[in-house]
Amino acid sequence: MAAALANDSPKYRNSLICCSPRSVEESISSSSTSGCVSAEESIDSNYIPKSITIKNLKIDSTATREEIEKAIIQCKELVLSSPQCSDERKWLVRYLVELRLRLEDLKDADGQIRSKVTIKGHHFEQQTNISNRKQYCDHCSGVIWSIVQSSYICSDCGYVCHYKCVDDVCRVCAHVVMTEKGQFEMHICPEKGLAAQDYKCAECQTTLTFKDSWNEPRLCDYTGMYFCTTCHWNDLFAIPARVIHNWDWDKRCVSRLAYQMLSISWTQPYVDVENVNCKLFSFIAELEWVHKMRKDLEWMKRYLCACPEGTSLLSPLFVQLGDVNKKYSMSHLQAINDGSLETQLTELTEICRAHITKCRLCSGKGYLCEVCSNNEVLYPFDSGAIMCDRCNSMYHRGCLLRKAQKCLKCVRIDARKKCNVEDDVDANLEYDIDKFIQ
Template sequence: MTHDSLLRLYCNVCHRRIWCTIQTFYKCSVCDLFTHLKCKESISKMCQTYKTPQTVFIMTIRPEIGLSSQQHRCADCRRFIGLANKKSKQVLPEARICDYQGRYHCSNCHKNEQTVIPARVIRNWDFSTRTVCQRCSNMLELLSNHPVIPLESINANLFSHIDDLVTVKNLRMTLSNLRLYVHSCKSAQQHNSFAKLKIKLHLMDNVDMYSMQDLIKINDGTLIEELRSISQDLIKHVKENCELCAAKGFYCEICKSSELLFPFDLNAEVCEKCSSVYHK
């Protein structure tokens, strides 16, 4: 935790005002939890760094499970929510649903932040934003650029209905076939297009995995333009601008044509056994 002293805040443990000018308090650098010094040892809410898996999303749409299944408590901090406490007769915090995990949270743990839900994209190609709790919002932001979604193995039907997905898959296959040329050529590695792609090498190295940002950019059309521009530049480098790369072309051993073939050509086929290249 890091010390701070300038903000108007409330303690996430006792829910009382933090007087910044006269009280020592702490803020979690990951999940933005605030607490008095005296309340620090009473924190029951586990930080998202420890509580949330860092490698996968929830891939199925989670239905609302109901407050009673949570004993009318917040899923994170365990405060009573939604109903009045009969002993103290006080009005309890509003229960807010997290669309990502289907659980209820208090207003301190759920700030009504909105984001795209991975499961709804994977199952229904639905990019509308929905409210999520603060912990899930932070986690989704952290994982947004991680290629952890095997989209086709989860929902292959999307590729039959979304033309842009097929286009991106073909462009990624082209880049995958360009990979051996690019990785063995120093001048290709210094090319501006490869520098752009280097940030997201999974687009070239693992064509079956997608990140949430990939899917969002497919939906708005920007990823197709990026991949098309990069593949065209690298193909031009291999075929026209680099003698070393061009020398690694193939001749079709079936028709004996003098035309040079490359694995990424649309009219080329690669043998799975011997890796030879021939016309389709």
């Protein structure tokens, strides 16, 4: 029984006390102890043996105190009448424990359960339609029996906890933390050591020691801080700093806070690759190609926003990648690594290019090369065209090379400025001479 509980709880996952370490996806070994449900059945907390489905023991999360007390009495009678070591008795014993836990919750709340709770930036809402997926409390790391135990979930970061644990939550909402920071941690595992933390958990301030295997310190690879086993479940996630500096997509162990922060911010444009590591474009050809396409989309966006028909082409992908802040989201970088973003961008740019070149309003805002003076319309996103940084004039690349990369419009502007300066100097000299004669 103890071994099954140790393997079942995320608190002891991959820890020293775990009898058979396993990953999150692995199933839990079944237990043959009398009065205890097997682990295979416990994965689905809404499971009911076929032999007792006709007895209508299952209650929903909105049951009253009287209904729960009646169900407890009926469950006790069924436990005594069921065969020993049978699946039916195992399920009934577990269900009896769940009913008693639910009754204690209602007694603490005077028979009423709060539907919404706000604490530490969390906006908790009572879970009513719970899926069959097994859930664990983020505060105590215990199993949430969804059949009878009431629980809360934060609508912003997904923090899940028991009804009894909601008032003791010490973790600030991950959505609030990321909103205040507005960026990822760009230093690779900025570890300071346990001494800098006074040998306490960075979240709940629990004392950490390597001598106690029940509360071993666990390092978060994202924040570089040490956490206790209750606040660190060995969740695996890709680290943004390792991706930007080394293009390393291997998943590493992070704390629950870091896991929630990365999950809710994975699609947000927080990464400025040019400022953090501009050399990455030289090593990752796909990233360099996407970076060039973003510049083209930025110019296309100016044409489409001014066209009544072109605004319909501004898809969410176009708006994010064509943004002038030139930042990337981790989901886009992951799509670049997978190769899926290249196909989407190619289709998107072809559609936008076809509209701009065929639309009478958009094509009228094109440029003509002053050197060759032909009728080919040039656009800033054309690969065979080049724009002057000073006056925004467009030329063919070959035509500008023949002119020694000197913009004809800029030459005229400089000559005109030079003439104006000479005229001003002559006027000042005449004025000074008249004043000297007087």
